[in-house]
Amino acid sequence: MSLTLEQVHRIAHLARIEVDEAEARRTLGQLNEIFSLIETMQAVDTQGVEPMAHAQELAQRLRPDCVTENDQLALRAAFQAIAPEAEAGLYLVPKVIE
Amino acid sequence: MIEFSLAEIAQALASREISSVELTGLYLDRIARHNPQLNAFITVNAERSLAQARAADDRLARGDAQVLTGIPIAHKDIFCARDWLTTCGSKMLGNFVSPYDAAVISRFHEAGAVLLGKTNMDEFAMGSSTETSFYGPTANPWALDRVPGGSSGGSAAAVAARLAPAATGTDTGGSIRQPAALCNLSGMKPTYGVISRYGMIAFASSLDQAGPLARSAADCALLLNCMAGFDERDSTSLDRPREDFSRELTAAASSRPLAGLRIGLPEQFFGDGCSPEVMQLVEAAIAEYRNLGAETVAVSLPSMQLSVAAYYVIAPAEASSNLARFDGVRYGYRAPAYDDLTDMYCKSRAQGFGAEVKRRILIGTYVLSHGYYDAYYLQAQRIRRLIASDFAEAFRQCEVIIGPTSPSTAFRLGEKAADPVQMYLSDIYTIAVNLAGLPGISIPCGFAAGLPAGLQLIGNYFTEARLLNVAHRYQQATDWHLQCPAGHA
Numbered sequence: 001m002s003l004t005l006e007q008v009h010r011i012a013h014l015a016r017i018e019v020d021e022a023e024a025r026r027t028l029g030q031l032n033e034i035f036s037l038i039e040t041m042q043a044v045d046t047q048g049v050e051p052m053a054h055a056q057e058l059a060q061r062l063r064p065d066c067v068t069e070n071d072q073l074a075l076r077a078a079f080q081a082i083a084p085e086a087e088a089g090l091y092l093v094p095k096v097i098e
Numbered sequence: 099m100i101e102f103s104l105a106e107i108a109q110a111l112a113s114r115e116i117s118s119v120e121l122t123g124l125y126l127d128r129i130a131r132h133n134p135q136l137n138a139f140i141t142v143n144a145e146r147s148l149a150q151a152r153a154a155d156d157r158l159a160r161g162d163a164q165v166l167t168g169i170p171i172a173h174k175d176i177f178c179a180r181d182w183l184t185t186c187g188s189k190m191l192g193n194f195v196s197p198y199d200a201a202v203i204s205r206f207h208e209a210g211a212v213l214l215g216k217t218n219m220d221e222f223a224m225g226s227s228t229e230t231s232f233y234g235p236t237a238n239p240w241a242l243d244r245v246p247g248g249s250s251g252g253s254a255a256a257v258a259a260r261l262a263p264a265a266t267g268t269d270t271g272g273s274i275r276q277p278a279a280l281c282n283l284s285g286m287k288p289t290y291g292v293i294s295r296y297g298m299i300a301f302a303s304s305l306d307q308a309g310p311l312a313r314s315a316a317d318c319a320l321l322l323n324c325m326a327g328f329d330e331r332d333s334t335s336l337d338r339p340r341e342d343f344s345r346e347l348t349a350a351a352s353s354r355p356l357a358g359l360r361i362g363l364p365e366q367f368f369g370d371g372c373s374p375e376v377m378q379l380v381e382a383a384i385a386e387y388r389n390l391g392a393e394t395v396a397v398s399l400p401s402m403q404l405s406v407a408a409y410y411v412i413a414p415a416e417a418s419s420n421l422a423r424f425d426g427v428r429y430g431y432r433a434p435a436y437d438d439l440t441d442m443y444c445k446s447r448a449q450g451f452g453a454e455v456k457r458r459i460l461i462g463t464y465v466l467s468h469g470y471y472d473a474y475y476l477q478a479q480r481i482r483r484l485i486a487s488d489f490a491e492a493f494r495q496c497e498v499i500i501g502p503t504s505p506s507t508a509f510r511l512g513e514k515a516a517d518p519v520q521m522y523l524s525d526i527y528t529i530a531v532n533l534a535g536l537p538g539i540s541i542p543c544g545f546a547a548g549l550p551a552g553l554q555l556i557g558n559y560f561t562e563a564r565l566l567n568v569a570h571r572y573q574q575a576t577d578w579h580l581q582c583p584a585g586h587a
Contacts, residue, residue, distance in 0.1 A: 008460070015418060015463040016425070016440070017456055018448035030457060031464075033519050034410060041407045041477050044484075051479035052486060054304045054334070055290035055535020061333060078197040084432035091427055094439045 003031055100260040104317045111168045118168030122151040122212050125170050129261045137236050138255040140175050141183045142215040150212045157210050167210030172262035174253050175216040178297040179203045186299045187221040187231040190424050190431045190450035200297025201329045202308050209324045214262050218252030221452045223301045225249050226524045229515050230454040239583040244508040247277030253311045254281040259586045264312040270305045272528025275540035279503035279552020282542045285311040286318045289559050290535035291336035294329030302416035305532040314579055315569035319344035346567035354391030355571045360496040362397035367501025375546035380502045383543040383553045390571055397492040401484040405530040411465050411478035418462025486534040493558045498568050502527055503540040503552035537562050541569045542578040
């Protein structure tokens, strides 16, 4: 299997990472080398093997749906103090709807 | 003092032979002197560390100290610590002053330990050399032109150079054990789920596990006692009875303390992949284990060779999902100029992430995309099952598996930086342990051309106390772990 330059651009867009032409070309070569390592998996017959998603077979724990933090305004202020742009308790982003 | 074990330091603090403020000051001085050459720390804040040391001294004076009270500990910069810059080795989090503490940090605070500083690491823990850090590479104290291993390379270099009595790390594919091997330390990755991941910046959530990096297995046991425990804030944290991980270490020393222990030697650990000088040291360590009373048995992990391939599907897949949160909206880096929202995401991520992180996000995005999911992601998960089954079968024949931690001693800075596949293959002996979720520890087993090599011990689930004892008995009979790099004694 070999990736194309077009595929690199498509994946990069899906991942929301801007790449210029030179970077895409460099990345293409590296990804193809990595995928030739990954391809060694394909030689193995895994029919009937149950996929293993996790190291421990766990049931998802549930918790009561209730407020756990008391001083919510102070917490919000602390978390928004490190935001690139926030105002009146809201995170600011470029306009999405005209 | 800098050669004291953690138990000896605790004793010195308890008897008021030294105060926590003096001890912390001693390490801060050593950091100021040696960190410019090593670059082991990203952030040091003497004022804040000394304030914690004063509080610890008060607690010692009041008589309600625990074993780690007053002892300075360095933390990998992957653990969020309230009011501390927490970068994860990335430009993306270059301005991230955490508003909260990770569970591991809280536990050390509750124990009265002093936060000595935040250590350097591969960006988002993606690397095996600490060269992908946005804050520059860390040097190995044993040879300044060589890597300390990674991704917990800053923690390893700091402890090896005696800039900290002990440190924390995280291990997704070997990131505690491999730097421990390359820096002559003892480093343990516990069973997945033993230590809470809350506040530990996620790389590959089904594999990430925190653990200690220290100068002996006995020190690792004390650190693990502090770090381990159930936490409802981590959905994969295991609710198990508390245990004392040093409980087996106190048994009296004897000439054959490991009589009855069956050590498994997987043929796949003793093939061509390992350098002859490392293999010679590993063989000598196995001979020492036989002297200590253990018997060895040949076992096989036939699917282990596929672990690197499966890992480089599973870990990037999880990373591409975990790192989607870094979008320049709520925290972290935002590009200074952009056209619209999508452009803001694309530029912030392009400028905020380094090359290796981008590579892995792209691999992960691809293997999870429509039409490729079955061929890559599901196949990797099936191979993960085969690897875990191999271990289960091996543990029917032995109690502990032993082999090399890393196929070579520390490589030169820059040697593998341009060749991702070669870098990935340096984790060939450690990755399978993460895929299976088992505990593993690396301990020093000698030197080749002045560079340390590591012996890896792997146990079945929840056998940390046993593994630590098996490591400890070797350390009672040998002095590799006591060696200190020149210029740091």
